[in-house]
Amino acid sequence: MLTQIDHAKNGNLTPQMQYVAKKEGMDENTVLSRVAEGSLVIMVRKGCPPTAIGKGATTKINVNLGTSAANVNPASELQKAAIAEKYGADTITDLSMGGNISAIRKSIIENTTLPITSVPIYQAIVEKGLKDVTEDDILSCLKLQIEDGLSSVVLHCVDKKMLEIVKGSGRVMGMVSKGGSFTSVFMLTNDCDNPFLNNFDEVLAILRENDVVLSLGNTMRSGCIHDPQDPAQLMEIQTNANLAELANKAGVQVIIEGMGGHVPASVIPDFVKLYKSTSQHPLFVAGPLPTDVALGYDHIAGAVGASMASGAGADYLCYITPSEHLALPTPDQVREGLLAFKIAAHIGDSIKYGISEKDRLLAERRANFDWKGQMELAFDPDRVRDFCPMFGPCSMCGEYCAIKIMGDYLAGE
Secondary structure, X not given: OOOHHHHHHOOOXXXXXXXXXXXXXXXXXXXXXXXXXXXXXXXXXXXXXXXXXXXXXXXXXXXXXXXXOOOOOHHHHHHHHHHHHHXXXXXXXXXXXXXXXXXXXXXXXXXXXXXXEEOHHHHHHHHHOOOOOOHHHHHHHHHHHHHOOOOEEEEOOOOHHHHHHHHOOOOOOXXXXXXXXXXXXXXXXXXXXXXXXXXXXXXXXXXXXXXXXEEEOOOOOEOOXXXXXXXXXXXXXXXXXXXHHHHHHOOOOEEEEOOOEEOOHHHHHHHHHHHHHHOOOOEEEEOOEOOOOOOOOHHHHHHHHHHHHHHHOOOEEEOOOOOOOOOOOOHHHHHHHHHHHHHHHHHHHHHHHOOOHHHHHHHHHHHOOOHHHXXXXXXXXXXXXXXXXXXXXXXXXXXXXXXXXHHHHHOOO
16 A cells, blocks of 8 residues: 555545545645655554644643553543543554553554554563563564554664663663663573564564555663763764664654753753754653653643753654653543643744734733633633633732733723
8 A cells, every 4th residue: 555655656636645644734735755765653543533743743742541450440441542632632542561562552452543552562561571572472463553543653673782872881770761671681691682673574564555654763861861862862863863764764753762851951852853853753741751850740841841841843742741750640640741731832932933823813802801702712721621710800800900001091091
């Protein structure tokens, strides 16, 4: 079958490209050329609206959910998926590692319309064990998950040279990527190369068959702001850029995960520019967290870093919840994290593309005490409804509202 990037290279405008152009306010030929060059990715899912990520598109938000080995509650994960849809997530990643993983994934797919991503090596490790899993097990799990209807998969393409470098790096937090650590332990245990790199042509063929987006994982990201960018990170940046080009030539769309984790605020814009100068492919950022001391409020700290990253050019943000580093998030914490990052993406887009007319419209409604109108524009109308009055000034100032007192004078009356 022809993939979106195949069609774009052949000059064929697909219905998905037309949909994206209209939704993002982009010229159809611009969408066509950017998909062809790999700077814009279209995640597709049968029977569901496509999602555009990359150059010229609004910053997108991913919500992670899924069971853990210590907390298995499939009903809760479905509730999180429903919250993700209701409050405006653009994609969902299922990271389940407990219970019947295949059944949980299928249930999430059946009960959502958003593009779904996974990290296949998670399930392979859980079901076969770190010591006993084989290369065939890992590839079989990749095929299995894609057949379920995924739009994207995350693969960590760490190699032996990177592992040698990071071993002597003196990092405070070492390696914090779970998928990267699983892949690395497999390589070290079996004294072999990366199973995804060993079978890269086969992997690309599997992805191409279903037009699944390849998300190149960020194994070497920093786990704290005192772990600066190092040679292992720089090597991974270049490796992922090279792999992305190979994938595009094979008809597979690519997103590159980079600069995630923990990054000092002062260098976030420079880090984004470094990634963007290395590769034109969409940049996916986890966080980043610009401080390590916001425990319980990491969604707020992450949103600060995410707005800076988005404004500097990052295309795709992975949200963080209040329970980051502490526990599996509850449904309410998923809502909090998502809304924090929706705000961050909006701020980032205002830097990239200019301030939104939506902000002006909300200000006009605020000036007219139009509470219902403000709710319609809010990211979380339910929260606004809980706080505000239905007419007149709010309880912050009551009859001494500055807008009310000076309204007639400033209006020239």
